[in-house]
Amino acid sequence: MxxxxxxxxxxxxxxxxxxxxxxxxxxxxxAPTETVAGIISSDRDLDTLASLLMAADLLDGLREAGPFTVFAPVNDAFEAMGEATLSDLTAEENADRLRRLLLHHVVPNVLMPGALRGGRSVETLAGTQIEITDEETLLIGGAELLTPGTEIPNGVVHKIGSVLEAPEQA
The missing domain is CATH 1.20.5 (Single alpha-helices involved in coiled-coils or other helix-helix interfaces)
Structure with a gap:
């Protein structure tokens, strides 16, 4: 040449x-990171959540227009569930349960930190309710808000310290 x-x-x-x-x-x-999915995928504290969303075939949906608020459990929150529980949750026969659990962390609205103050109840994409309380600390369904998110074009991602338990389906 x-x-x-x-x-x-x-x-x-x-x-x-x-x-x-x-x-x-x-x-x-x-830009790829300017979506809820992009923020979750690029944040090392949310690796477990990103993997579970991908396994449940939900991650790509969070690239859509939204708007979405994701209450994102950090890796430590999933580790606290225990390896056996996580393994059970990701078993093929529990795919619906995993999807429901993950959708219980997503609200079809943009809820910035100011909108969370004062306490309220919000409906999730799982059709369940999350109680938000504002006493000494802001609690999302009993989980401490660790890091409030910044609004991006299709929503916001707030880091929380625990995995929210989705109520059993009626």
Missing amino acids: DRRTLLSSALAAGILALVLPVRAFAQTGT
């Missing part, structure tokens, strides 16, 4: 490297 061909190939590769990410951005309208 002569020098001119090598230079042309390198230039073409460089242009592609610049154009492809811009093209992906243009198709979705938001």
Whole structure:
């Protein structure tokens, strides 16, 4: 390969490297991390949640327009459930139970920290209710709000210290 061909190939590769990410951005309208799914996928404290959402085939849905508020249990919250419980939850025969548990953490609205103050009840995508209490600390279904989220184009992700238990289906 002569020098001119090598230079042309390198230039073409460089242009592609610049154009492809811009093209992906243009198709979705938001940068990959500017969605609820992107925030969850890119945050190391939420690796377990991201894996479970992917296993339940829910992660891609959180890239959609929304709006969504996700009360996101950190990795330690899932570890506190115990390995046996997590293993049972991710078993194929418990797929519906896993989906219900995860959807119990998602509200079809944007709830910024100010909207959580004063206490209230919110309905989740699982059709269940989460009680939010504001006493000394802000509790989401009994789980402490660890890190309030920042609003992004399709919602907000708030980190919480416990996994919320979804009520049994009637």
